[in-house]
Structure formats: structure tokens, C-alpha cells
Amino acid sequence: RCLAMIRKATKEEIVVELTNLYDHFFITTGECKAKVTASRLPYFDGDYWPGVAEDMVNQLHQEEDDQKLQKKGNAKKIIRKRALEAAGHTDLSGNASEDDMLMQKLGETIYPMEEDFIMVHLQYSCSNCRSFMSSGKRWACHQCRSFYICDKCYSAEQELEERERHPSNSRETHELHPVDIVGVPEETKDGDGIIESKFFDTRHAFLSLCQENHYQFDTLRRAKHSSMMVLYRLHNPTVV
Ligand SMILES: [Zn+2]
Ligand SMILES: [Zn+2]
Structure with a gap:
């Protein structure tokens, strides 16, 4: 799921x-x-x-x-x-x-x-230095799927001898082309307000809640019941 x-x-x-x-x-x-x-x-x-x-x-x-x-x-x-x-x-x-x-x-x-x-990556990570690229350009390879490096690594790459460039362990040189980095869409705001509940503060608290009340998710029928009960708890925090 x-x-x-x-x-x-x-x-x-x-x-x-x-x-x-x-x-x-x-x-x-x-x-x-x-x-x-x-x-x-x-x-x-x-x-x-x-x-x-x-x-x-x-x-x-x-x-x-x-x-x-x-x-x-x-x-x-x-x-x-x-x-x-x-x-x-x-x-x-x-x-x-x-x-x-x-x-x-x-x-x-x-x-x-x-x-x-x-x-789950919300930004591409540089194949060379592993840092996430959130601005500038991403240099992608025409031949290799999922190879892209950051601006910094691209500049460093240009300084190298031809045979040391991407792809490593190969004599040929792949051409890299720049792709503008588009940030995470701005409209990810949640329209709903935040509801505070001690049951959902930590993973452990939530697990305890499920264990104490036998909320199980192993079948669809149980998952539906458990989800409804969890939502009920969330919206009615004072009910015992
Ligand atoms: Zn890099
Ligand atoms: Zn390549």
C-alpha cells in the first residue's frame, strides 16, 4: 500500500x-x-x-x-x-x-x-557526490538511464582527462546535457488543520494503541474497521 x-x-x-x-x-x-x-x-x-x-x-x-x-x-x-x-x-x-x-x-x-x-527522493541525487540537487542544473547522460550529476561535479568532470570522464571503466565518453532543476511543486500545502493527539505523536504510541485495542490491518475487513476506529479516536480524543 x-x-x-x-x-x-x-x-x-x-x-x-x-x-x-x-x-x-x-x-x-x-x-x-x-x-x-x-x-x-x-x-x-x-x-x-x-x-x-x-x-x-x-x-x-x-x-x-x-x-x-x-x-x-x-x-x-x-x-x-x-x-x-x-x-x-x-x-x-x-x-x-x-x-x-x-x-x-x-x-x-x-x-x-x-x-x-x-x-523516496523528492530531488534527484547526484550520481557522483550523492548530494541532492535542488537548484541549478542537473547534467544527465544521453545513454545511461538514471545517471545525473550536479553543477559542481560537472565542473570537476570538465577538468578531467577525457578517458577519466563518465562513464568510468570505459574508453568512450558520453555526452552530458543540462536539464533545469524544477523544485518541488509549491502547492503541496494541506488544506486541513493540524489535529494534536498523543496516540499519533510517535510510532510507538500508535503501535501501543493498536495493540491494546486489537486494531489489525491484515485483512481488508479488519483494516477498514481499524482505520475507522483510529479516525474516531483522532476526532474524539476524550472518549474512553
Ligand atoms: Zn555532485
Ligand atoms: Zn552515460
């Missing part, structure tokens, strides 16, 4: 791209020149991955402390270093390597359920 909504929004050109967190940030193609650190991953309050990441950081620190205590731990560190080097990470000093390890662990955790980490 989420995806149906997103498809509709795509048709209305509100959404420009649909990916998932894993594909977008954890798979580095040849064209992506930016280093993606954990601090660049988007999240909402109460999301799954920041909690997991925090646990992992604690775990990494714990492991490090353990290693300092027992010098035997060196062997383990070397193995991890080798694993990172094999994965193409070369900067193994201090925070950089910690971030790499965190990203690697996060990637492994998220990968089996990547489809659930839906990412």
Missing part, C-alpha cells in the same frame, strides 16, 4: 526516484566518488537503524577496550583490517576505520531486509 502511494506520487512528479537505503548508500558503483559515512544516512526519530548503529558503536568500543587489555587480541584486529582492505577501504586510521567498520556492519544487517528501507 505504501508503494502504491509512492507510485501515484511519482506519476504526479512529486517523487523523482524510489530506492532503498541499502542500494543508495551501501552499494558503491564506479561512478560514486563520494565517501559515504554513517553520518550521511538519513533517519527519522525512532527509526530502526540509528538504534542498531549505536549498539554497534558501543560494541566496537567494547572490543577495542578488550583488545587493549589483552594483547593477544592483535590477531583479531589484523584479520579485521585485512577484511576492510579487501573491501577497498584503505584509510584505517582512527575514526575513519571505525566509520568503515560501522558501515560494513550496518550494511550486513540491513541487506537481508533492504526492501523494507524504502527511500
Whole structure:
């Protein structure tokens, strides 16, 4: 149902791209020149991955402390270093390597359920630096679908030797053409007023409400009933 909504929004050109967190940030193609650190991953309050990441950081620190205590731990560190080097990470000093390890662990955790980490783009993201393009021009490729880079990366690209330009890993050069960036439509204002309700403040509160009242959404019949009850609660906050 989420995806149906997103498809509709795509048709209305509100959404420009649909990916998932894993594909977008954890798979580095040849064209992506930016280093993606954990601090660049988007999240909402109460999301799954920041909690997991925090646990992992604690775990990494714990492991490090353990290693300092027992010098035997060196062997383990070397193995991890080798694993990172094999994965193409070369900067193994201090925070950089910690971030790499965190990203690697996060990637492994998220990968089996990547489809659930839906990412909806309201702006195109640059294929080189991964930043979102909200103004200026977007440089698209005639041959490659979904390759576009920002003004900044385009200028940098022009400085490069011909063979180093897009597409990477190929001798030929693709021509890039500029497309004006049209911002998000301004008429996305909601005509309805905001209704405050403690049941909908957080995901957890809403989940509790559903659990306590056995609001289920697994069949159409139940989903209809649950939706009506949820709306009733919203509009009649004082009713017990
Ligand atoms: Zn860029
Ligand atoms: Zn191309």
C-alpha cells in the first residue's frame, strides 16, 4: 500500500526516484566518488537503524577496550583490517576505520531486509557526490538511464582527462546535457488543520494503541474497521 502511494506520487512528479537505503548508500558503483559515512544516512526519530548503529558503536568500543587489555587480541584486529582492505577501504586510521567498520556492519544487517528501507527522493541525487540537487542544473547522460550529476561535479568532470570522464571503466565518453532543476511543486500545502493527539505523536504510541485495542490491518475487513476506529479516536480524543 505504501508503494502504491509512492507510485501515484511519482506519476504526479512529486517523487523523482524510489530506492532503498541499502542500494543508495551501501552499494558503491564506479561512478560514486563520494565517501559515504554513517553520518550521511538519513533517519527519522525512532527509526530502526540509528538504534542498531549505536549498539554497534558501543560494541566496537567494547572490543577495542578488550583488545587493549589483552594483547593477544592483535590477531583479531589484523584479520579485521585485512577484511576492510579487501573491501577497498584503505584509510584505517582512527575514526575513519571505525566509520568503515560501522558501515560494513550496518550494511550486513540491513541487506537481508533492504526492501523494507524504502527511500523516496523528492530531488534527484547526484550520481557522483550523492548530494541532492535542488537548484541549478542537473547534467544527465544521453545513454545511461538514471545517471545525473550536479553543477559542481560537472565542473570537476570538465577538468578531467577525457578517458577519466563518465562513464568510468570505459574508453568512450558520453555526452552530458543540462536539464533545469524544477523544485518541488509549491502547492503541496494541506488544506486541513493540524489535529494534536498523543496516540499519533510517535510510532510507538500508535503501535501501543493498536495493540491494546486489537486494531489489525491484515485483512481488508479488519483494516477498514481499524482505520475507522483510529479516525474516531483522532476526532474524539476524550472518549474512553
Ligand atoms: Zn555532485
Ligand atoms: Zn552515460
